[in-house]
Structures are given as C-alpha cells and as structure tokens.
Amino acid sequence: MSSPPPTADRSVAIAFVRSAVRALDAPQRAQVLAEAGIVPGLLAEPSARVPAAAFSRLWIAVARLLDDEFFGLDARRMKVGTFAMLCHALAGQATVGAALRMALRGFGLCFDDIGASLRIGGGAASLVIDNRIAGGRQDDAAQDARRFADETLLVMLQGLLCWLAGRRVAISRLDWAHPRPAHGDEYRRMFSPLLRFDASATAISFDARVLQSALAVSAVGLKAFLRDAPQSVFLKQVAATALSDRARRLCREALDQGDPAPTLARVAGLLGLSAATLRRRLEDEGASWGHLKDEVRRGLALQLLAEGRADAVLSVGEIAARLGFNDASTFYRAFRKWTGSAPGAWRVSSLAAQTLPIPGGVP
DSSP, rough: OOOOOOOGGGGGEEHHHHHHHTTTTTHHHHHEEEEEEEEGGGGGTTEEEHHHHHHHHHHHHHHHHHHHHHTTOOOOOOOTTTHHHHHHHHOOOSSSHHHHHHHHHHHHHHOSSSEEEEEEEETTEEEEEEEOOOTTSSSSSHHHHHHHHHHHHHHHHHHHHHHHHHHHHOOOEEEEEEEOTTTTTHHHTTTTTTTTEEEEEOEHHHHHGGGGGOOOOOOOHHHHHHTTTHHHHHHHHHHOOSSHHHHHHHHHHHHTOOOOOHHHHHHHHHHHOHHHHHHHHHHTTTHHHHHHHHHHHHHHHHHHHOOOOOTTOOOOOHHHHHHTTHHHHHHHHHHHHHHSOOHHHHHHHHHHHSSSOOOOOOO
C-alpha cells in the first residue's frame, strides 16, 4: 500500500530536488536520492512533493558527497561544517541586526560568485542578493543554477533570521530576478504573497524593527538548531508550527476573506483555546495579540498599496476599511508609525521602484 502524499506544510516541491541533484552524474544522483529515501521516478513528476525530512537528508547527502553545503553552485566550496561555525559566531552578538550583518560577512568569505547585502528604508529591511553565477550563459542548466542559488541563499538567510529572532519573521515582499518558474507559486508559501518576477535583483523585505531585537539564542537553542540542520533552517519556510504563526495566519486569512476586525476571541476559538489562554501562550512565545494583528495589517497594507494592476488598485480609504480602521485618518497615522511615510507617498515610491534599479546598500 502506498503512503499518502506529503502535506504541503511539511513538504518540498520536487523542483527543488531536481535542482539539488542537477549537477551530479547518474551514479552520484542515485546515491544521494537513495540516502534521502526519495524515489528517483518522482523527478519526472512535475507536481510531486517530498517530505521536508527527506529534502533535509538530501541536502546533507549532497553536502557530504561534494564537501560543499551550497550544492556546488559557487566556484568556491562552502565546506561541510562552515554553517555550524558561522552559527557559533552569530550566537555571541547582542542584536538580530548585528548577527545578521555578521552572517552576511561570513557568506561573503565563503563565496566568490554570490553574496547579499542589507538595505534599510521606509521602515523595511531588505536582504538583496548579488548573483554572478554562470555569467551570461542562457542555457537551461545555467539559468536553473542561478535561480537555485538565489533560492538556497534566501532559505539560509531567512532561516537564520527567524532563528536569531526566536520566531518566524514575516516577509512582506519578495522581488525575484528571474522569470516565473513552473514552481513559482511555491514562493508565496515559502516567503511572501507579495511577489514580483523579473526584478533587477532578488530580495526579501521585512519589518526593520526586527533588527533592533535582542538576540533570542541560547546555548541549548544553538545546539538544537544545529542538531536539526538543515531542516531547522528551511522548515521556517515549509512549516509554521508556533502558536503565534498559526494565529498570525488565521488573522491574515480573516482579512483576506473580508473580515476587517478579526478578534482575539475569534482566533482563539478557531485554535480551540480560550482568549485568555491564547493571550498567555502568545506572551510565552514573546508575542502579543496587539503586535501580531498590527504586523498582519501592516503586511497586507503594503501588499495592497504596492499592487500595480489597474483593475485591482484600491483607494487609501478602501484599504483602511478593509484593514478594519474606523476612518482613513486613523489608517494614515498607523501607516506613518509603521513606515515613516504617508500611504499615498509609499504607493508612488513602491510602484516607481518596480521599474528602477535597487538603490545602494547600507554598510
């Protein structure tokens, strides 16, 4: 009897498996797939998925075979053990921002052909990738390698960001410097529903306030994170298991379905909890209902304001109503607090940025 297919929240699209083994010869490919417990025939099934644990085993198997934790994508190997050493260095930093900047410098030492920088503006922080892999070649293998390198580095960076912050950090926007691939919808679940292809550079954006947070890493937490790596890294993308993540998702779903005022009591009921229990357990995770709801509304506001299709543009007043604000002026005040600018000004600058190169980085 065959087992049921992996559920989407604990599985990985087969496209990532194909990319992970593309550079291997046939015997090597058979070896690592066997170690991971992945049936080779699944590579030919476009809609197939594999369990997150199987992809984790595949990542380890390829790294061991190549002595490279970056799938042989860069001219310089990221030798096995490098990621663990980097995590030990990050654990000594005081804030998420300091640790993230150190991580970027660490990746810069590891790679010749790909890197990332941190850019800050308008209340958002962005991790922007500079990908020089494969030069100007346009064949399918080269383009797949470039795209998979962006995917892999983003997974590693977001996984580190969430670990450093002690929670899943919501990604408000993903710009993707490649044409939309067949598995493009996967990015919505992994990173952000606000997604743009063929951008000038691949980048993810998140609330800049996260950078000021104290580092949420303990010796026990470091040991557990590394023990479960790489699944502990990419599981931030393929699953959201903390109660705050589930509450955040339900709040967003309510707003998406037209409920402008999802309440603590309603979300608690959907989770099978009392309002008091949900409030207490959110506090145990270092979260609060007010901040969580504010974060969801901010993310949806940025998405709606950045929407550039003429048939889908909402006025600022309509966005305010959809987000549950009593009037547009209240929304204006909240948005200024979130980003430092007015909604209309932010919309203009966001739409203009879709056609302009990304500005210089913050050191």
